[in-house]
Amino acid sequence: NAGVMQNPRHLVRRRGQEARLRCSPMKGHSHVYWYRQLPEEGLKFMVYLQKENIIDESGMPKERFSAEFPKEGPSILRIQQVVRGDSAAYFCASAPSGTGSAEQYFGPGTRLTVT
Amino acid sequence: GEDVEQSLFLSVREGDSSVINCTYTDSSSTYLYWYKQEPGAGLQLLTYIFSNMDMKQDQRLTVLLNKKDKHLSLRIADTQTGDSAIYFCAERSGNTGKLIFGQGTTLQVKP
Numbered sequence: 001n002a003g004v005m006q007n008p009r010h011l012v013r014r015r016g017q018e019a020r021l022r023c024s025p026m027k028g029h030s031h032v033y034w035y036r037q038l039p040e041e042g043l044k045f046m047v048y049l050q051k052e053n054i055i056d057e058s059g060m061p062k063e064r065f066s067a068e069f070p071k072e073g074p075s076i077l078r079i080q081q082v083v084r085g086d087s088a089a090y091f092c093a094s095a096p097s098g099t100g101s102a103e104q105y106f107g108p109g110t111r112l113t114v115t
Numbered sequence: 116g117e118d119v120e121q122s123l124f125l126s127v128r129e130g131d132s133s134v135i136n137c138t139y140t141d142s143s144s145t146y147l148y149w150y151k152q153e154p155g156a157g158l159q160l161l162t163y164i165f166s167n168m169d170m171k172q173d174q175r176l177t178v179l180l181n182k183k184d185k186h187l188s189l190r191i192a193d194t195q196t197g198d199s200a201i202y203f204c205a206e207r208s209g210n211t212g213k214l215i216f217g218q219g220t221t222l223q224v225k226p
């Protein structure tokens with residue numbers, strides 16, 4: 001049973017470029033959470049999605065960030081016009097259901113570096 | 116508001132017990148978690164406890180929850196060098212299951 005997969009593991013972008021981060025949840029899981037970890041800090045919630053729906057985006061910056069979880073394929077976190085402050089590790093976690101399951105399993109993360 | 120606090124650093128000798136502490140503010144939290152993060156890696160779910168429990172034991176790990184004081188602890192018995200990592204406490208918040216994390220405790224195990 002494959003765990004949560006994220007790619008790429010490392011991503012380097014110049015200021016102003018776009019970053020696309022992908023997350024494939026565990027088999028049978030239809031709920032995805034995205035978190036951001038700035039250097040030397042804990043993880044901060046960004047967004048919670050179910051298939052084709054954004055349920056809670058209270059942690060998403062208002063501009064340049066968007067997320068989707070289509071019916072087919074991975075969840076995508078998209079950052080437009082990246083700035084140096086976007087450099088961080090981005091983790092996704094999956095769960096079989098949202099409020100009905102206690103466990104969230106994390107992927108290995110994508111480490112974004114903006115130069 | 117939601118906030119989770121942890122001490123930043125703990126150093127122990129191999130074979131000793133480690134106790135990592137955490138306080139949280141959301142009294143409506145249903146679950147509380149401990150995750151382990153090794154350098155450059157993702158988060159590994161170690162254990163979690165339902166809010167109506169006081170204690171949970173799983174092999175070398177013991178979780179204690181004092182709901183009145185909103186205090187959570189993780190005890191690692193017979194700490195090994197492989198336990199060196201950052202340990203994150205988290206509470207589950209609100210209706211959507213999102214997790215609120217502390218800033219992490221770096222555990223250093225000396226041989």
